Every structure is written in C-alpha cells, then in structure tokens.
Amino acid sequence: MNITIINTGGTFNKRYNPIKGQLEVPSDNIALDKITQSCHNVEFEIKNIVSKDSLDMTDIDRQTITDAVIESKNEKIIIIHGTDTVDLTSAFLKEQVKNKKIVFTGAMVPMSIDEVEATMNFSMALGFLSADIKDGIYLAMHGVVVDASKLKKDKSIGKFLIQE
Ligand SMILES: NC(=O)C[C@H](N)C(=O)O
Numbered sequence: 001m002n003i004t005i006i007n008t009g010g011t012f013n014k015r016y017n018p019i020k021g022q023l024e025v026p027s028d029n030i031a032l033d034k035i036t037q038s039c040h041n042v043e044f045e046i047k048n049i050v051s052k053d054s055l056d057m058t059d060i061d062r063q064t065i066t067d068a069v070i071e072s073k074n075e076k077i078i079i080i081h082g083t084d085t086v087d088l089t090s091a092f093l094k095e096q097v098k099n100k101k102i103v104f105t106g107a108m109v110p111m112s113i114d115e116v117e118a119t120m121n122f123s124m125a126l127g128f129l130s131a132d133i134k135d136g137i138y139l140a141m142h143g144v145v146v147d148a149s150k151l152k153k154d155k156s157i158g159k160f161l162i163q164e
Contacts (some may be wrong), residue, residue, distance in 0.1 A: 001042050003126070006065060009051040013025055029046055032122075049065065065090065083106045146162060
C-alpha cells in the first residue's frame with residue numbers, strides 16, 4: 001500500500017524545549033518516524049508542511065495543505081493536524097478535493113509525552129485506508145474513523161465525540 005502523509009504540526013508532534021521552557025511544534029517528523037518504522041507493508045511519502053499549532057493556521061495555510069493533497073501522487077492520504085481547527089481544514093479541503101481518500105488525525109497529548117493516544121489515532125487512520133473505502137474526507141480520533149464532519153471536539157471535556 002502507498003500512502004502520502006502530510007504532516008502539518010499540531011499537538012501530535014509537540015516536544016518540550018528545555019531552553020525556552022515550553023512545548024513547541026517542531027518542523028521534523030520524529031513522532032511519525034517512530035510509528036511508521038513498524039509499518040512494514042506500507043510505502044510512505046511524507047511531506048512536512050505548515051508545522052503550526054492549528055489555532056495559528058490561516059486560510060493561506062489551508063490552501064497550502066489543499067495544494068499538497070492535489071499534487072500528491074497517492075490517492076490515499078493521512079493528514080496530521082492540530083485538533084482545535086481540524087473541522088475548519090477538513091471543510092476547506094472538501095470544497096476542492098473529491099477524488100481521494102483522506103484521513104485526518106492528530107492527538108490531544110503530544111506523542112513525546114504519551115505514545116498511546118497518538119499511535120492509536122494514527123493506526124486507526126492507516127487501518128481504515130487499507131480497507132476498501134469510498135473517496136472522502138474522514139477523521140480518525142478516539143476509537144472511530146468517520147466522515148470528518150460527523151466527529152467533533154468537545155472542548156469542555158477534551159474528547160472527540162460523534163455528532164448524530
Ligand atoms: N491537541 C491539539 O492539537 C490542540 C492544538 N491547539 C492544535 O490544534 O494544534
């Protein structure tokens with residue numbers, strides 16, 4: 001299986017900078033590399049773009065992500081994205097991309113702090129793409145992979161829940 005990963009940052013990637021004394025979004029793929037090294041039957045193309053907390057993303061960033069999706073050689077794509085505005089970016093993408101299988105994912109806690117949640121969310125996206133699915137824009141978080149418009153972050157409890 002061939003998959004393009006578009007890494008846009010978000011908490012999934014964050015690491016603590018001991019000099020500045022704060023968590024930062026790095027522009028590398030260290031968190032992803034740790035997971036993908038166990039995926040022996042998948043050929044990954046990884047593009048690292050934007051590298052922001054998604055609260056700082058603009059529509060210019062969203063167009064950059066959309067262009068990367070359109071230019072991608074693979075029809076199966078995982079987008080690592082911050083959880084706070086993944087709803088905005090997935091809706092933005094839906095306006096322009098109809099012919100690919102795209103799964104957004106991310107994490108509430110950085111991979112560098114808790115490997116379980118980030119690895120689980122990414123693995124669900126990967127497993128979903130290995131099945132026979134329709135073109136669409138999906139979100140893999142907290143135990144489910146569904147149409148991205150149906151899974152919303154409940155900011156009062158810090159969890160993604162399905163909206164009926
Ligand atoms: N958990 C997260 O990813 C939240 C972060 N503020 C973001 O949207 O990038």
